Amino acid sequence: MAEHEDTNHVEHEHTTHSQLFYIAIGVVLLILTVTTAAVAFVNLGPLNPVVALLIATIKAALVVIFFMHVKGASEKLTSAVVVSGFFFLAILLTLSLADYLTRSWR
Amino acid sequence: MHDSRAIPAPASTTTTQVATADHEEHNPALLHHFADAQQQKNAASLGMWLFLVTEIMFFGGMFCAYLIYRLQHFNAFAAGSQQLNIWMGAINTAVLIVSSVTVVLAVKAAEVGKRKLLTGYLVVTVLLGMTFLVVKGFEYKEKFEKHHVPGPTFNFTDKFDDNGKQIPVNSKEAELFFSLYFAMTGMHALHMIIGCGLFGTLAVLAWKGHYTPSYFTPIENAGLYWHLVDIIWIYLFPLLYLISRHS
Numbered sequence: 001m002a003e004h005e006d007t008n009h010v011e012h013e014h015t016t017h018s019q020l021f022y023i024a025i026g027v028v029l030l031i032l033t034v035t036t037a038a039v040a041f042v043n044l045g046p047l048n049p050v051v052a053l054l055i056a057t058i059k060a061a062l063v064v065i066f067f068m069h070v071k072g073a074s075e076k077l078t079s080a081v082v083v084s085g086f087f088f089l090a091i092l093l094t095l096s097l098a099d100y101l102t103r104s105w106r
Numbered sequence: 107m108h109d110s111r112a113i114p115a116p117a118s119t120t121t122t123q124v125a126t127a128d129h130e131e132h133n134p135a136l137l138h139h140f141a142d143a144q145q146q147k148n149a150a151s152l153g154m155w156l157f158l159v160t161e162i163m164f165f166g167g168m169f170c171a172y173l174i175y176r177l178q179h180f181n182a183f184a185a186g187s188q189q190l191n192i193w194m195g196a197i198n199t200a201v202l203i204v205s206s207v208t209v210v211l212a213v214k215a216a217e218v219g220k221r222k223l224l225t226g227y228l229v230v231t232v233l234l235g236m237t238f239l240v241v242k243g244f245e246y247k248e249k250f251e252k253h254h255v256p257g258p259t260f261n262f263t264d265k266f267d268d269n270g271k272q273i274p275v276n277s278k279e280a281e282l283f284f285s286l287y288f289a290m291t292g293m294h295a296l297h298m299i300i301g302c303g304l305f306g307t308l309a310v311l312a313w314k315g316h317y318t319p320s321y322f323t324p325i326e327n328a329g330l331y332w333h334l335v336d337i338i339w340i341y342l343f344p345l346l347y348l349i350s351r352h353s
Contacts, residue, residue: 016214026207030200033343037196040348048352052344059203060337067210068333075148078155085159089166093173100174 017066025066032059135321147323154327158334161297165338168293172286172345182279184353186262186287187346189254191245195347198241199339205234206336209305209329216322221315224325228309231332235302242295249284256285290342297335304328 036055044051064070070082133143140146176183212227253261262280308328311317317325 016217019211019214022207022210022214026203029203029206033196033199033203036344036348037192037199040192040344040351043352045352049344049349052348053341056340056344059340063206063333063337063340067206068330075152078148078152081152081155081159085155085162088159089162092163092166092170096170097173100177 016069022066025062029059029062133320135323143320147326150323150327151330154330158330161334161338165290165293168286168290169341169345172290175282175286176350179276179279179282180353181273182276183283184350185273185275186254186280186283187350187353189252190287190347191248192347192351194241194245195343198238199343201234201238201241202336202339205231205238206333208234209332213322213326213329216312216317216325217319219319221312221317224317225309225313228305228312228325232302232305232309235298235305239295239298239302242291242298249288254284256281256288260284287346290346294335294338294342297338301328301332301335304331 032055036052039051039055040048042048064082070079136143136146140149208227208231212224212231215224215227249255253259260277260281262275262277305328308325312325
């Protein structure tokens with residue numbers, strides 16, 4: 001590498017992690033992928049979807065927190081937008097499913 | 107890229123500005139309506155996240171439709187899901203996760219000003235994105251061969267349980283499953299194609315030295331897009347391929 005690190009820029013408030021840390025998170029994500037695929041072959045009855053979606057949520061959380069740097073976001077406004085995105089999605093899913101799931105309750 | 111290249115600050119600049127915004131003073135990427143590079147970066151990041159929220163809601167609508175129809179036509183959706191190739195889905199999940207790692211390493215390389223490393227990671231990301239699309243293409247080919255593509259030629263034979271006993275499946279309901287399968291994976295694949303074009307462009311610009319440690323916002327924001335597309339697949343994989351194996 002001809003270019004070398006510009007140490008003066010490490011100071012600014014960006015919170016990236018080391019290369020090794022990112023690779024470690026990647027390995028954890030791959031292990032979770034193998035786990036979720038393997039669990040799909042085991043009959044857990046109604047727990048299959050629960051386990052699969054729980055693992056998916058853990059994976060998504062790892063990507064959002066560590067790869068998308070939400071934790072280190074300097075702007076509070078940006079954090080508010082991120083949270084609002086998942087909040088609106090939660091409204092969409094819970095209110096729709098609250099309707100459809102309870103239609104048989106007569 | 108090096109401090110030695112920085113021109114001394116003009117005499118009119120106050121000392122505090124020199125201390126805090128030494129590089130930004132000479133940063134050609136800093137637009138005049140922003141106070142400093144950090145503010146410009148925060149604004150770009152905010153705009154990108156607003157766009158990602160619309161993407162979450164866009165795919166959220168399809169996820170919601172899938173969940174509701176799965177409740178209403180459970181048997182047909184389970185039968186349709188069992189026709190999907192779990193291995194191809196798992197391989198593609200792994201490919202996307204590795205590509206997300208190369209993206210975040212590209213952002214890291216941009217932050218420390220390693221131009222060749224940055225270009226390399228961006229090129230690898232494009233190649234992994236194309237790998238995903240090729241695997242997806244083979245999956246689609248299989249669907250065409252089995253007549254599982256919704257339309258006049260759609261044909262879904264009844265499924266058989268472990269003892270070889272035939273279980274009748276409503277073909278129209280199975281067609282609904284495959285319509286949603288193609289809508290969701292198709293829209294996801296379109297996002298992947300756009301992402302490959304985006305990262306290909308960034309790779310060329312990075313090679314030409316457009317990005318420096320004081321300005322690499324496009325790399326960061328394209329990375330946010332790529333990670334979101336990855337997260338959408340992280341949910342598509344269990345919902346379409348995994349959760350109906352034993353139903």
